[in-house]
Amino acid sequence: MSGIDLAVTAVDGRARTGILATPRGDVRTPVFMPVGTAGTVKAMYPDQVHALGSDIILGNTYHLMLRPGAERVAALGGLHVFVNWPWPILTDSGGFQVMSLAALRKIDEDGVTFRSHLDGSVHRLTPERSLEIQALLDSDIHMQLDECVALPAERAEVERSMRLSLRWAERSKQAFAGTEGRALFGIVQGGDQHDLRVVSAGGLAAIGFDGYAIGGLAVGEPQEVMLAILDTTVPALPAARPRYLMGVGQPDDIVEAVRRGVDMFDCVLPTRAGRHGVAYTRFGRLNMKNARHADDPRPLDEAAGWPPARDYSRAYLHHLVKSGESLGGMLLSWNNLAYYQHLMAGLRAAISARQLDDFVARAKEGWAGGDLPEL
């Protein structure tokens, strides 16, 4: 029995909207999942994240296995209890952070050995251990361990890595067998090679997963490369199952991927950008460090429905960011997540109304139009 079930309620072109039912609650798709890296969506209270319309968050297996440790989280009642988030959680496999953060990593057929970036201690992840950790964390959606190559890369290297990920997918399916009430997603690899992506998608579909992620994108390639890969990959995936584009992305990336049939997204951008003084608005990205905001009494966007965009002046946000005050990151992270979830709600409504093209055109017009005129 799969732990999740996708009910598509409307389609518009290749885009679709629906409900992903999980034992811990329904997830409205297309969905943006805020990233709760080390057990916290940074600079946000959990109930605040939920109130913005976040039906599900992501937890990073790599961070949590190193600190506080998966066995400890399990003894404390699991990740939901630990982080005070009773709603659905997806955990990644840990593989991506091993590649990007850990020192002295060494991949072999069986798994990957690496040193913690925190204290240099040696750890090992295999497909089986990754799922064991995710079971200890008790997340609702588990991801298979995969290998992700940075682009550009040689075709032979991309193919080797994709085939390794496919063998790990098979082992993950076997290790997961018998798990009740939880879901397992396979991950399509194949870099920028269209035929390899189709091979990977077909291989995963043959194994059979509760959902399918598309990995190895948004790793430095131009947007048109990513979108072309989506054009090839999405149709090769089982239509009845959710499709998840990992680590994406900018609002424009999300909109274009939704158009191509993607259901799920995660990205650190809204919270990371918020901590670095960047605000996402319907006018595009605003750098609040910019001196032009220093004397501006206007809010970020008086038409927005969320307090950080409405109740604080740009001058104050500029002051907070320049002064390194934590409230700056708190307000901008809140604004950015609110903007992202507002965008997702708009996409869902537009698909339901079969007006996605109009919605996207208006959103892009707003981003391209630039900010309010200077005072």
Place this chain on the structure above:
Amino acid sequence: MSGIDLAVTAVDGRARTGILATPRGDVRTPVFMPVGTAGTVKAMYPDQVHALGSDIILGNTYHLMLRPGAERVAALGGLHVFVNWPWPILTDSGGFQVMSLAALRKIDEDGVTFRSHLDGSVHRLTPERSLEIQALLDSDIHMQLDECVALPAERAEVERSMRLSLRWAERSKQAFAGTEGRALFGIVQGGDQHDLRVVSAGGLAAIGFDGYAIGGLAVGEPQEVMLAILDTTVPALPAARPRYLMGVGQPDDIVEAVRRGVDMFDCVLPTRAGRHGVAYTRFGRLNMKNARHADDPRPLDEAAGWPPARDYSRAYLHHLVKSGESLGGMLLSWNNLAYYQHLMAGLRAAISARQLDDFVARAKEGWAGGDLPEL
């Protein structure tokens, strides 16, 4: 016309409770004023600070004059608008931070010249300029510029400084004359010299202020020295006017000062300690970095009425603090301010019920009893 009016509603021994009416709202006394150093009570949303029962916050003239600048705040509508806090605000004179933070400070009869700790730029504060800045900020209660000597100090130095502060008090009163709807407080100095404190208090009372602060305490002296100075100083102040003990303090300091007739307090401790991993509870101060919390599923205090003490495990708080996650400082600052305001509400209710001694005895018993037994 004074901008404020104190109505004492009950007394218990020398302690008193009442309402300090200001044009921007009533302040329940004894009151603890959270410190909004640079225009933000660190790691807290303003409406959250207010919801904890904070009727008034403090703003630091030194920080705000340097960044974003008093004239800029005035052009943006004043400090209340700038920081999104429509309720009362007290501003200090800037003098204390000049002494503790600025470089190359030089005091003369007329004022103090110093270099900004931010960029080395040269600034000057006089009694008149401090009040001009506070008028630009448009705070509700202004403080006179004073000089504060660190203890221990020679009597001659304490007396010289006290008499300078008294002359600055006279100039402050003249500069403030004609201001409508705002209040000006004088500041008693005199270090640990009881007779000098009485001279200072008498001198200020002769000038006539809307309220009287006791400065130059909690600067390193033992608690019994501070309390003895309060025993001498408070009776020398006009009973109809509020008494404010600046920069104090630990919960035990506040309780003892309330017993001696003090009405107002401010301190960075609850928020600063929160950012450094320390929780204030009815069991006393808990260092959440301590490894004994790492596996403890219990909340800080399940009997507390505020979410950070009730809805998150000690293990999670420990994890957040150890990981340097901003949510750790957010939750502990919130808890600590909630605890402080809960304590103040308890003190007010106890005075009203003429049961202050019982209340204080129970509070001290809690702090002395130590934490919950280890698991």
